[in-house]
Amino acid sequence: MSEVLNITSLSVEFNINGEYYHAVNDVSFHINAGETLGLVGESGCGKSVTSLALVRLLAKSAKISGKALYNGRNLLDLSLEEMHQIRGKQIGMIFQEPMTSLNPVYKIGSQISETLRLHNKISNDEAKRQSLEMLRKVGIARPEEIMEEYPHQLSGGMRQRVMIAIAMINNPQLLIADEPTTALDVTIQAQILDLMRNLSRDFKTSLLLITHDLGVVAEMCDRVAVMYAGQIVEQGLVDDIFFNTNHPYTQGLLNAIPKIDVQNKDRLQPIVGNVPSLTRMPKGCRFATRCPHAMDRCKMESPPLMEIRENHQSRCWLNDAKVV
Amino acid sequence: MIKYIIRRILESIPTVIGVTIISFVLIHIVPGNPVRIMLGNHYTPLRAAELTKTLGLNKPVWEQYFIWLGNLLQGNFGFSYTYEKPVASLMLQALPHTIIIVVVAVLLAHVFAVFLGSVQAYFENSKFDQIATVINYFFYSMPSFWLAVLLVIFFSIDLPWLPSGGIVNTQLSNPGFGDWAKHLILPIATLFLVSVAGWARYMRSSMREALLQDYVRTARMKGSREFRVIFIHALRNSILPLITLFGLSLPALLSGALFVEEVFNYPGMGLLYWDAVNARDYPIIMGVTVFVGLVTVIGNLIADILYGLVDPRIQY
């Protein structure tokens, strides 16, 4: 199976009051053709920064290092012109904020066909025809009318469908979806996830799905990378993550999912405490302050990402103790 | 839409009438007597009393006001004391001169300010931005008459390139278009410079904000190049506040034109007004006041309509 995306040692630093701090620290993962990888973690863990760094949409002041190979080409080394040709054509992206991600002063139709016309030499009529077809594919009723409407006339769910149409219309090989359903109602969430699953299957698109919701991961993903405070802390097949959970942070996220069959509400346990801020990263394991199993060693030494079984890695000293 | 325009015009009638009342009362309170100024050396108490009666100035102020308003409603602006001509024809003579400098200056200033502010915002805090900001503040804080005087000193006296006033060189036997255009340069430049500075500052902050919006990130994600991101995606959103500002800044612009016309002895509405004030020529003062009130109302209306055209979220 060929790799569409291969990230190696990606780090991102921001300048805060004159000093550089890591928001993303030595992150590595890959996505195979046609595969869906879930990037999971609480808010503030560096998921969005990771995805924006890949497509070079962070402010110029951000310091990025490492490699991000897209079909073998390092995105971080490409010229701006080469990036313009990749964005929107080979890599599509959907954001968390459907209400503000469309331009308020242009019609839906022109915002979709713009993406086509930026990358293909086609006539106005042809662009319009293809945009209409794409609106139908993303499940929008009355597409002819919607083409002539403005974003403020559409609901959040509809706008996210339009964003998906924009991201998918050039049939990209990779779709990055950054919390695509977080801002939507629960019923709409399920519809949008269904739509993304079906489209990425039909278009044979690889998907990097960013979310803080392990429920979404269970439904959508083949593999999962769990991120905490700028690092990957556990990575593996979706079944291993759910049924052979290794890292206490992943376990914490799992405990926090509401389960319908649980009568006793006390079983729903959110992780106590907060993600540490960039400027105050603990010296040892970054999760130690919130971890129920933390040992002295965890507070002193930062654990490496260890291979605990085939295709399953975890960054926890508990595994080291077992080995020794 | 038509209904909206009619409603707005009807709503503005009380405001305009209010302005005329205030102006009328003010010019009568201000010391100085038109009769005295008109008679000059020929002043005798008898002649003054006669002239005062002829002009109707012996009646109470409120009665004078209603006579004036009644005439105005019949389309009669009255008769100038000093020129002894109808006020309407004097204003019609002056109007084209003012329109040409104000419209040209406003259009150039807007185009330039939008461009300058956008580029400043995009290269925020660069050397270019910093220098442009300093220059902006320099012109922004400068009164228009003072700038006009400086331009005259520099371009008409030190480097005698451009005429210092008027609209025609009387020493030329056949002054043509070129001569006329030369006389327009300094008045237009003055109005342009004082307007650009303020608008560019607004545009910079408005564009700065627009560039941080999510839809700009979407535009980049589609593969738009930076020129397109700024001038197609962010621009149309960031000129919205400027459109409102345009409507609000019309009165300031017209008072700027007043001083500029005075300095350049340029025969437009501003100079007409200025001379009328000095001569206490009440009919002209009131005529120009009504005109400025109407222009302000219409300017704001045009700004509102433009806003609606640019922003689809606005419904009338």
Ligand SMILES: Nc1ncnc2c1ncn2[C@@H]1O[C@H](COP(=O)(O)OP(=O)(O)O)[C@@H](O)[C@H]1O
């Ligand atoms: N431009 C920036 N400058 C400084 N810090 C930033 C910037 N962008 C993001 N951060 C910080 O980086 C961390 C990761 O943010 P983000 O990737 O948005 O988290 P999330 O996992 O919720 O998507 C956060 O602590 C955030 O405050």
Ligand SMILES: [Mg+2]
């Ligand atoms: Mg995020």
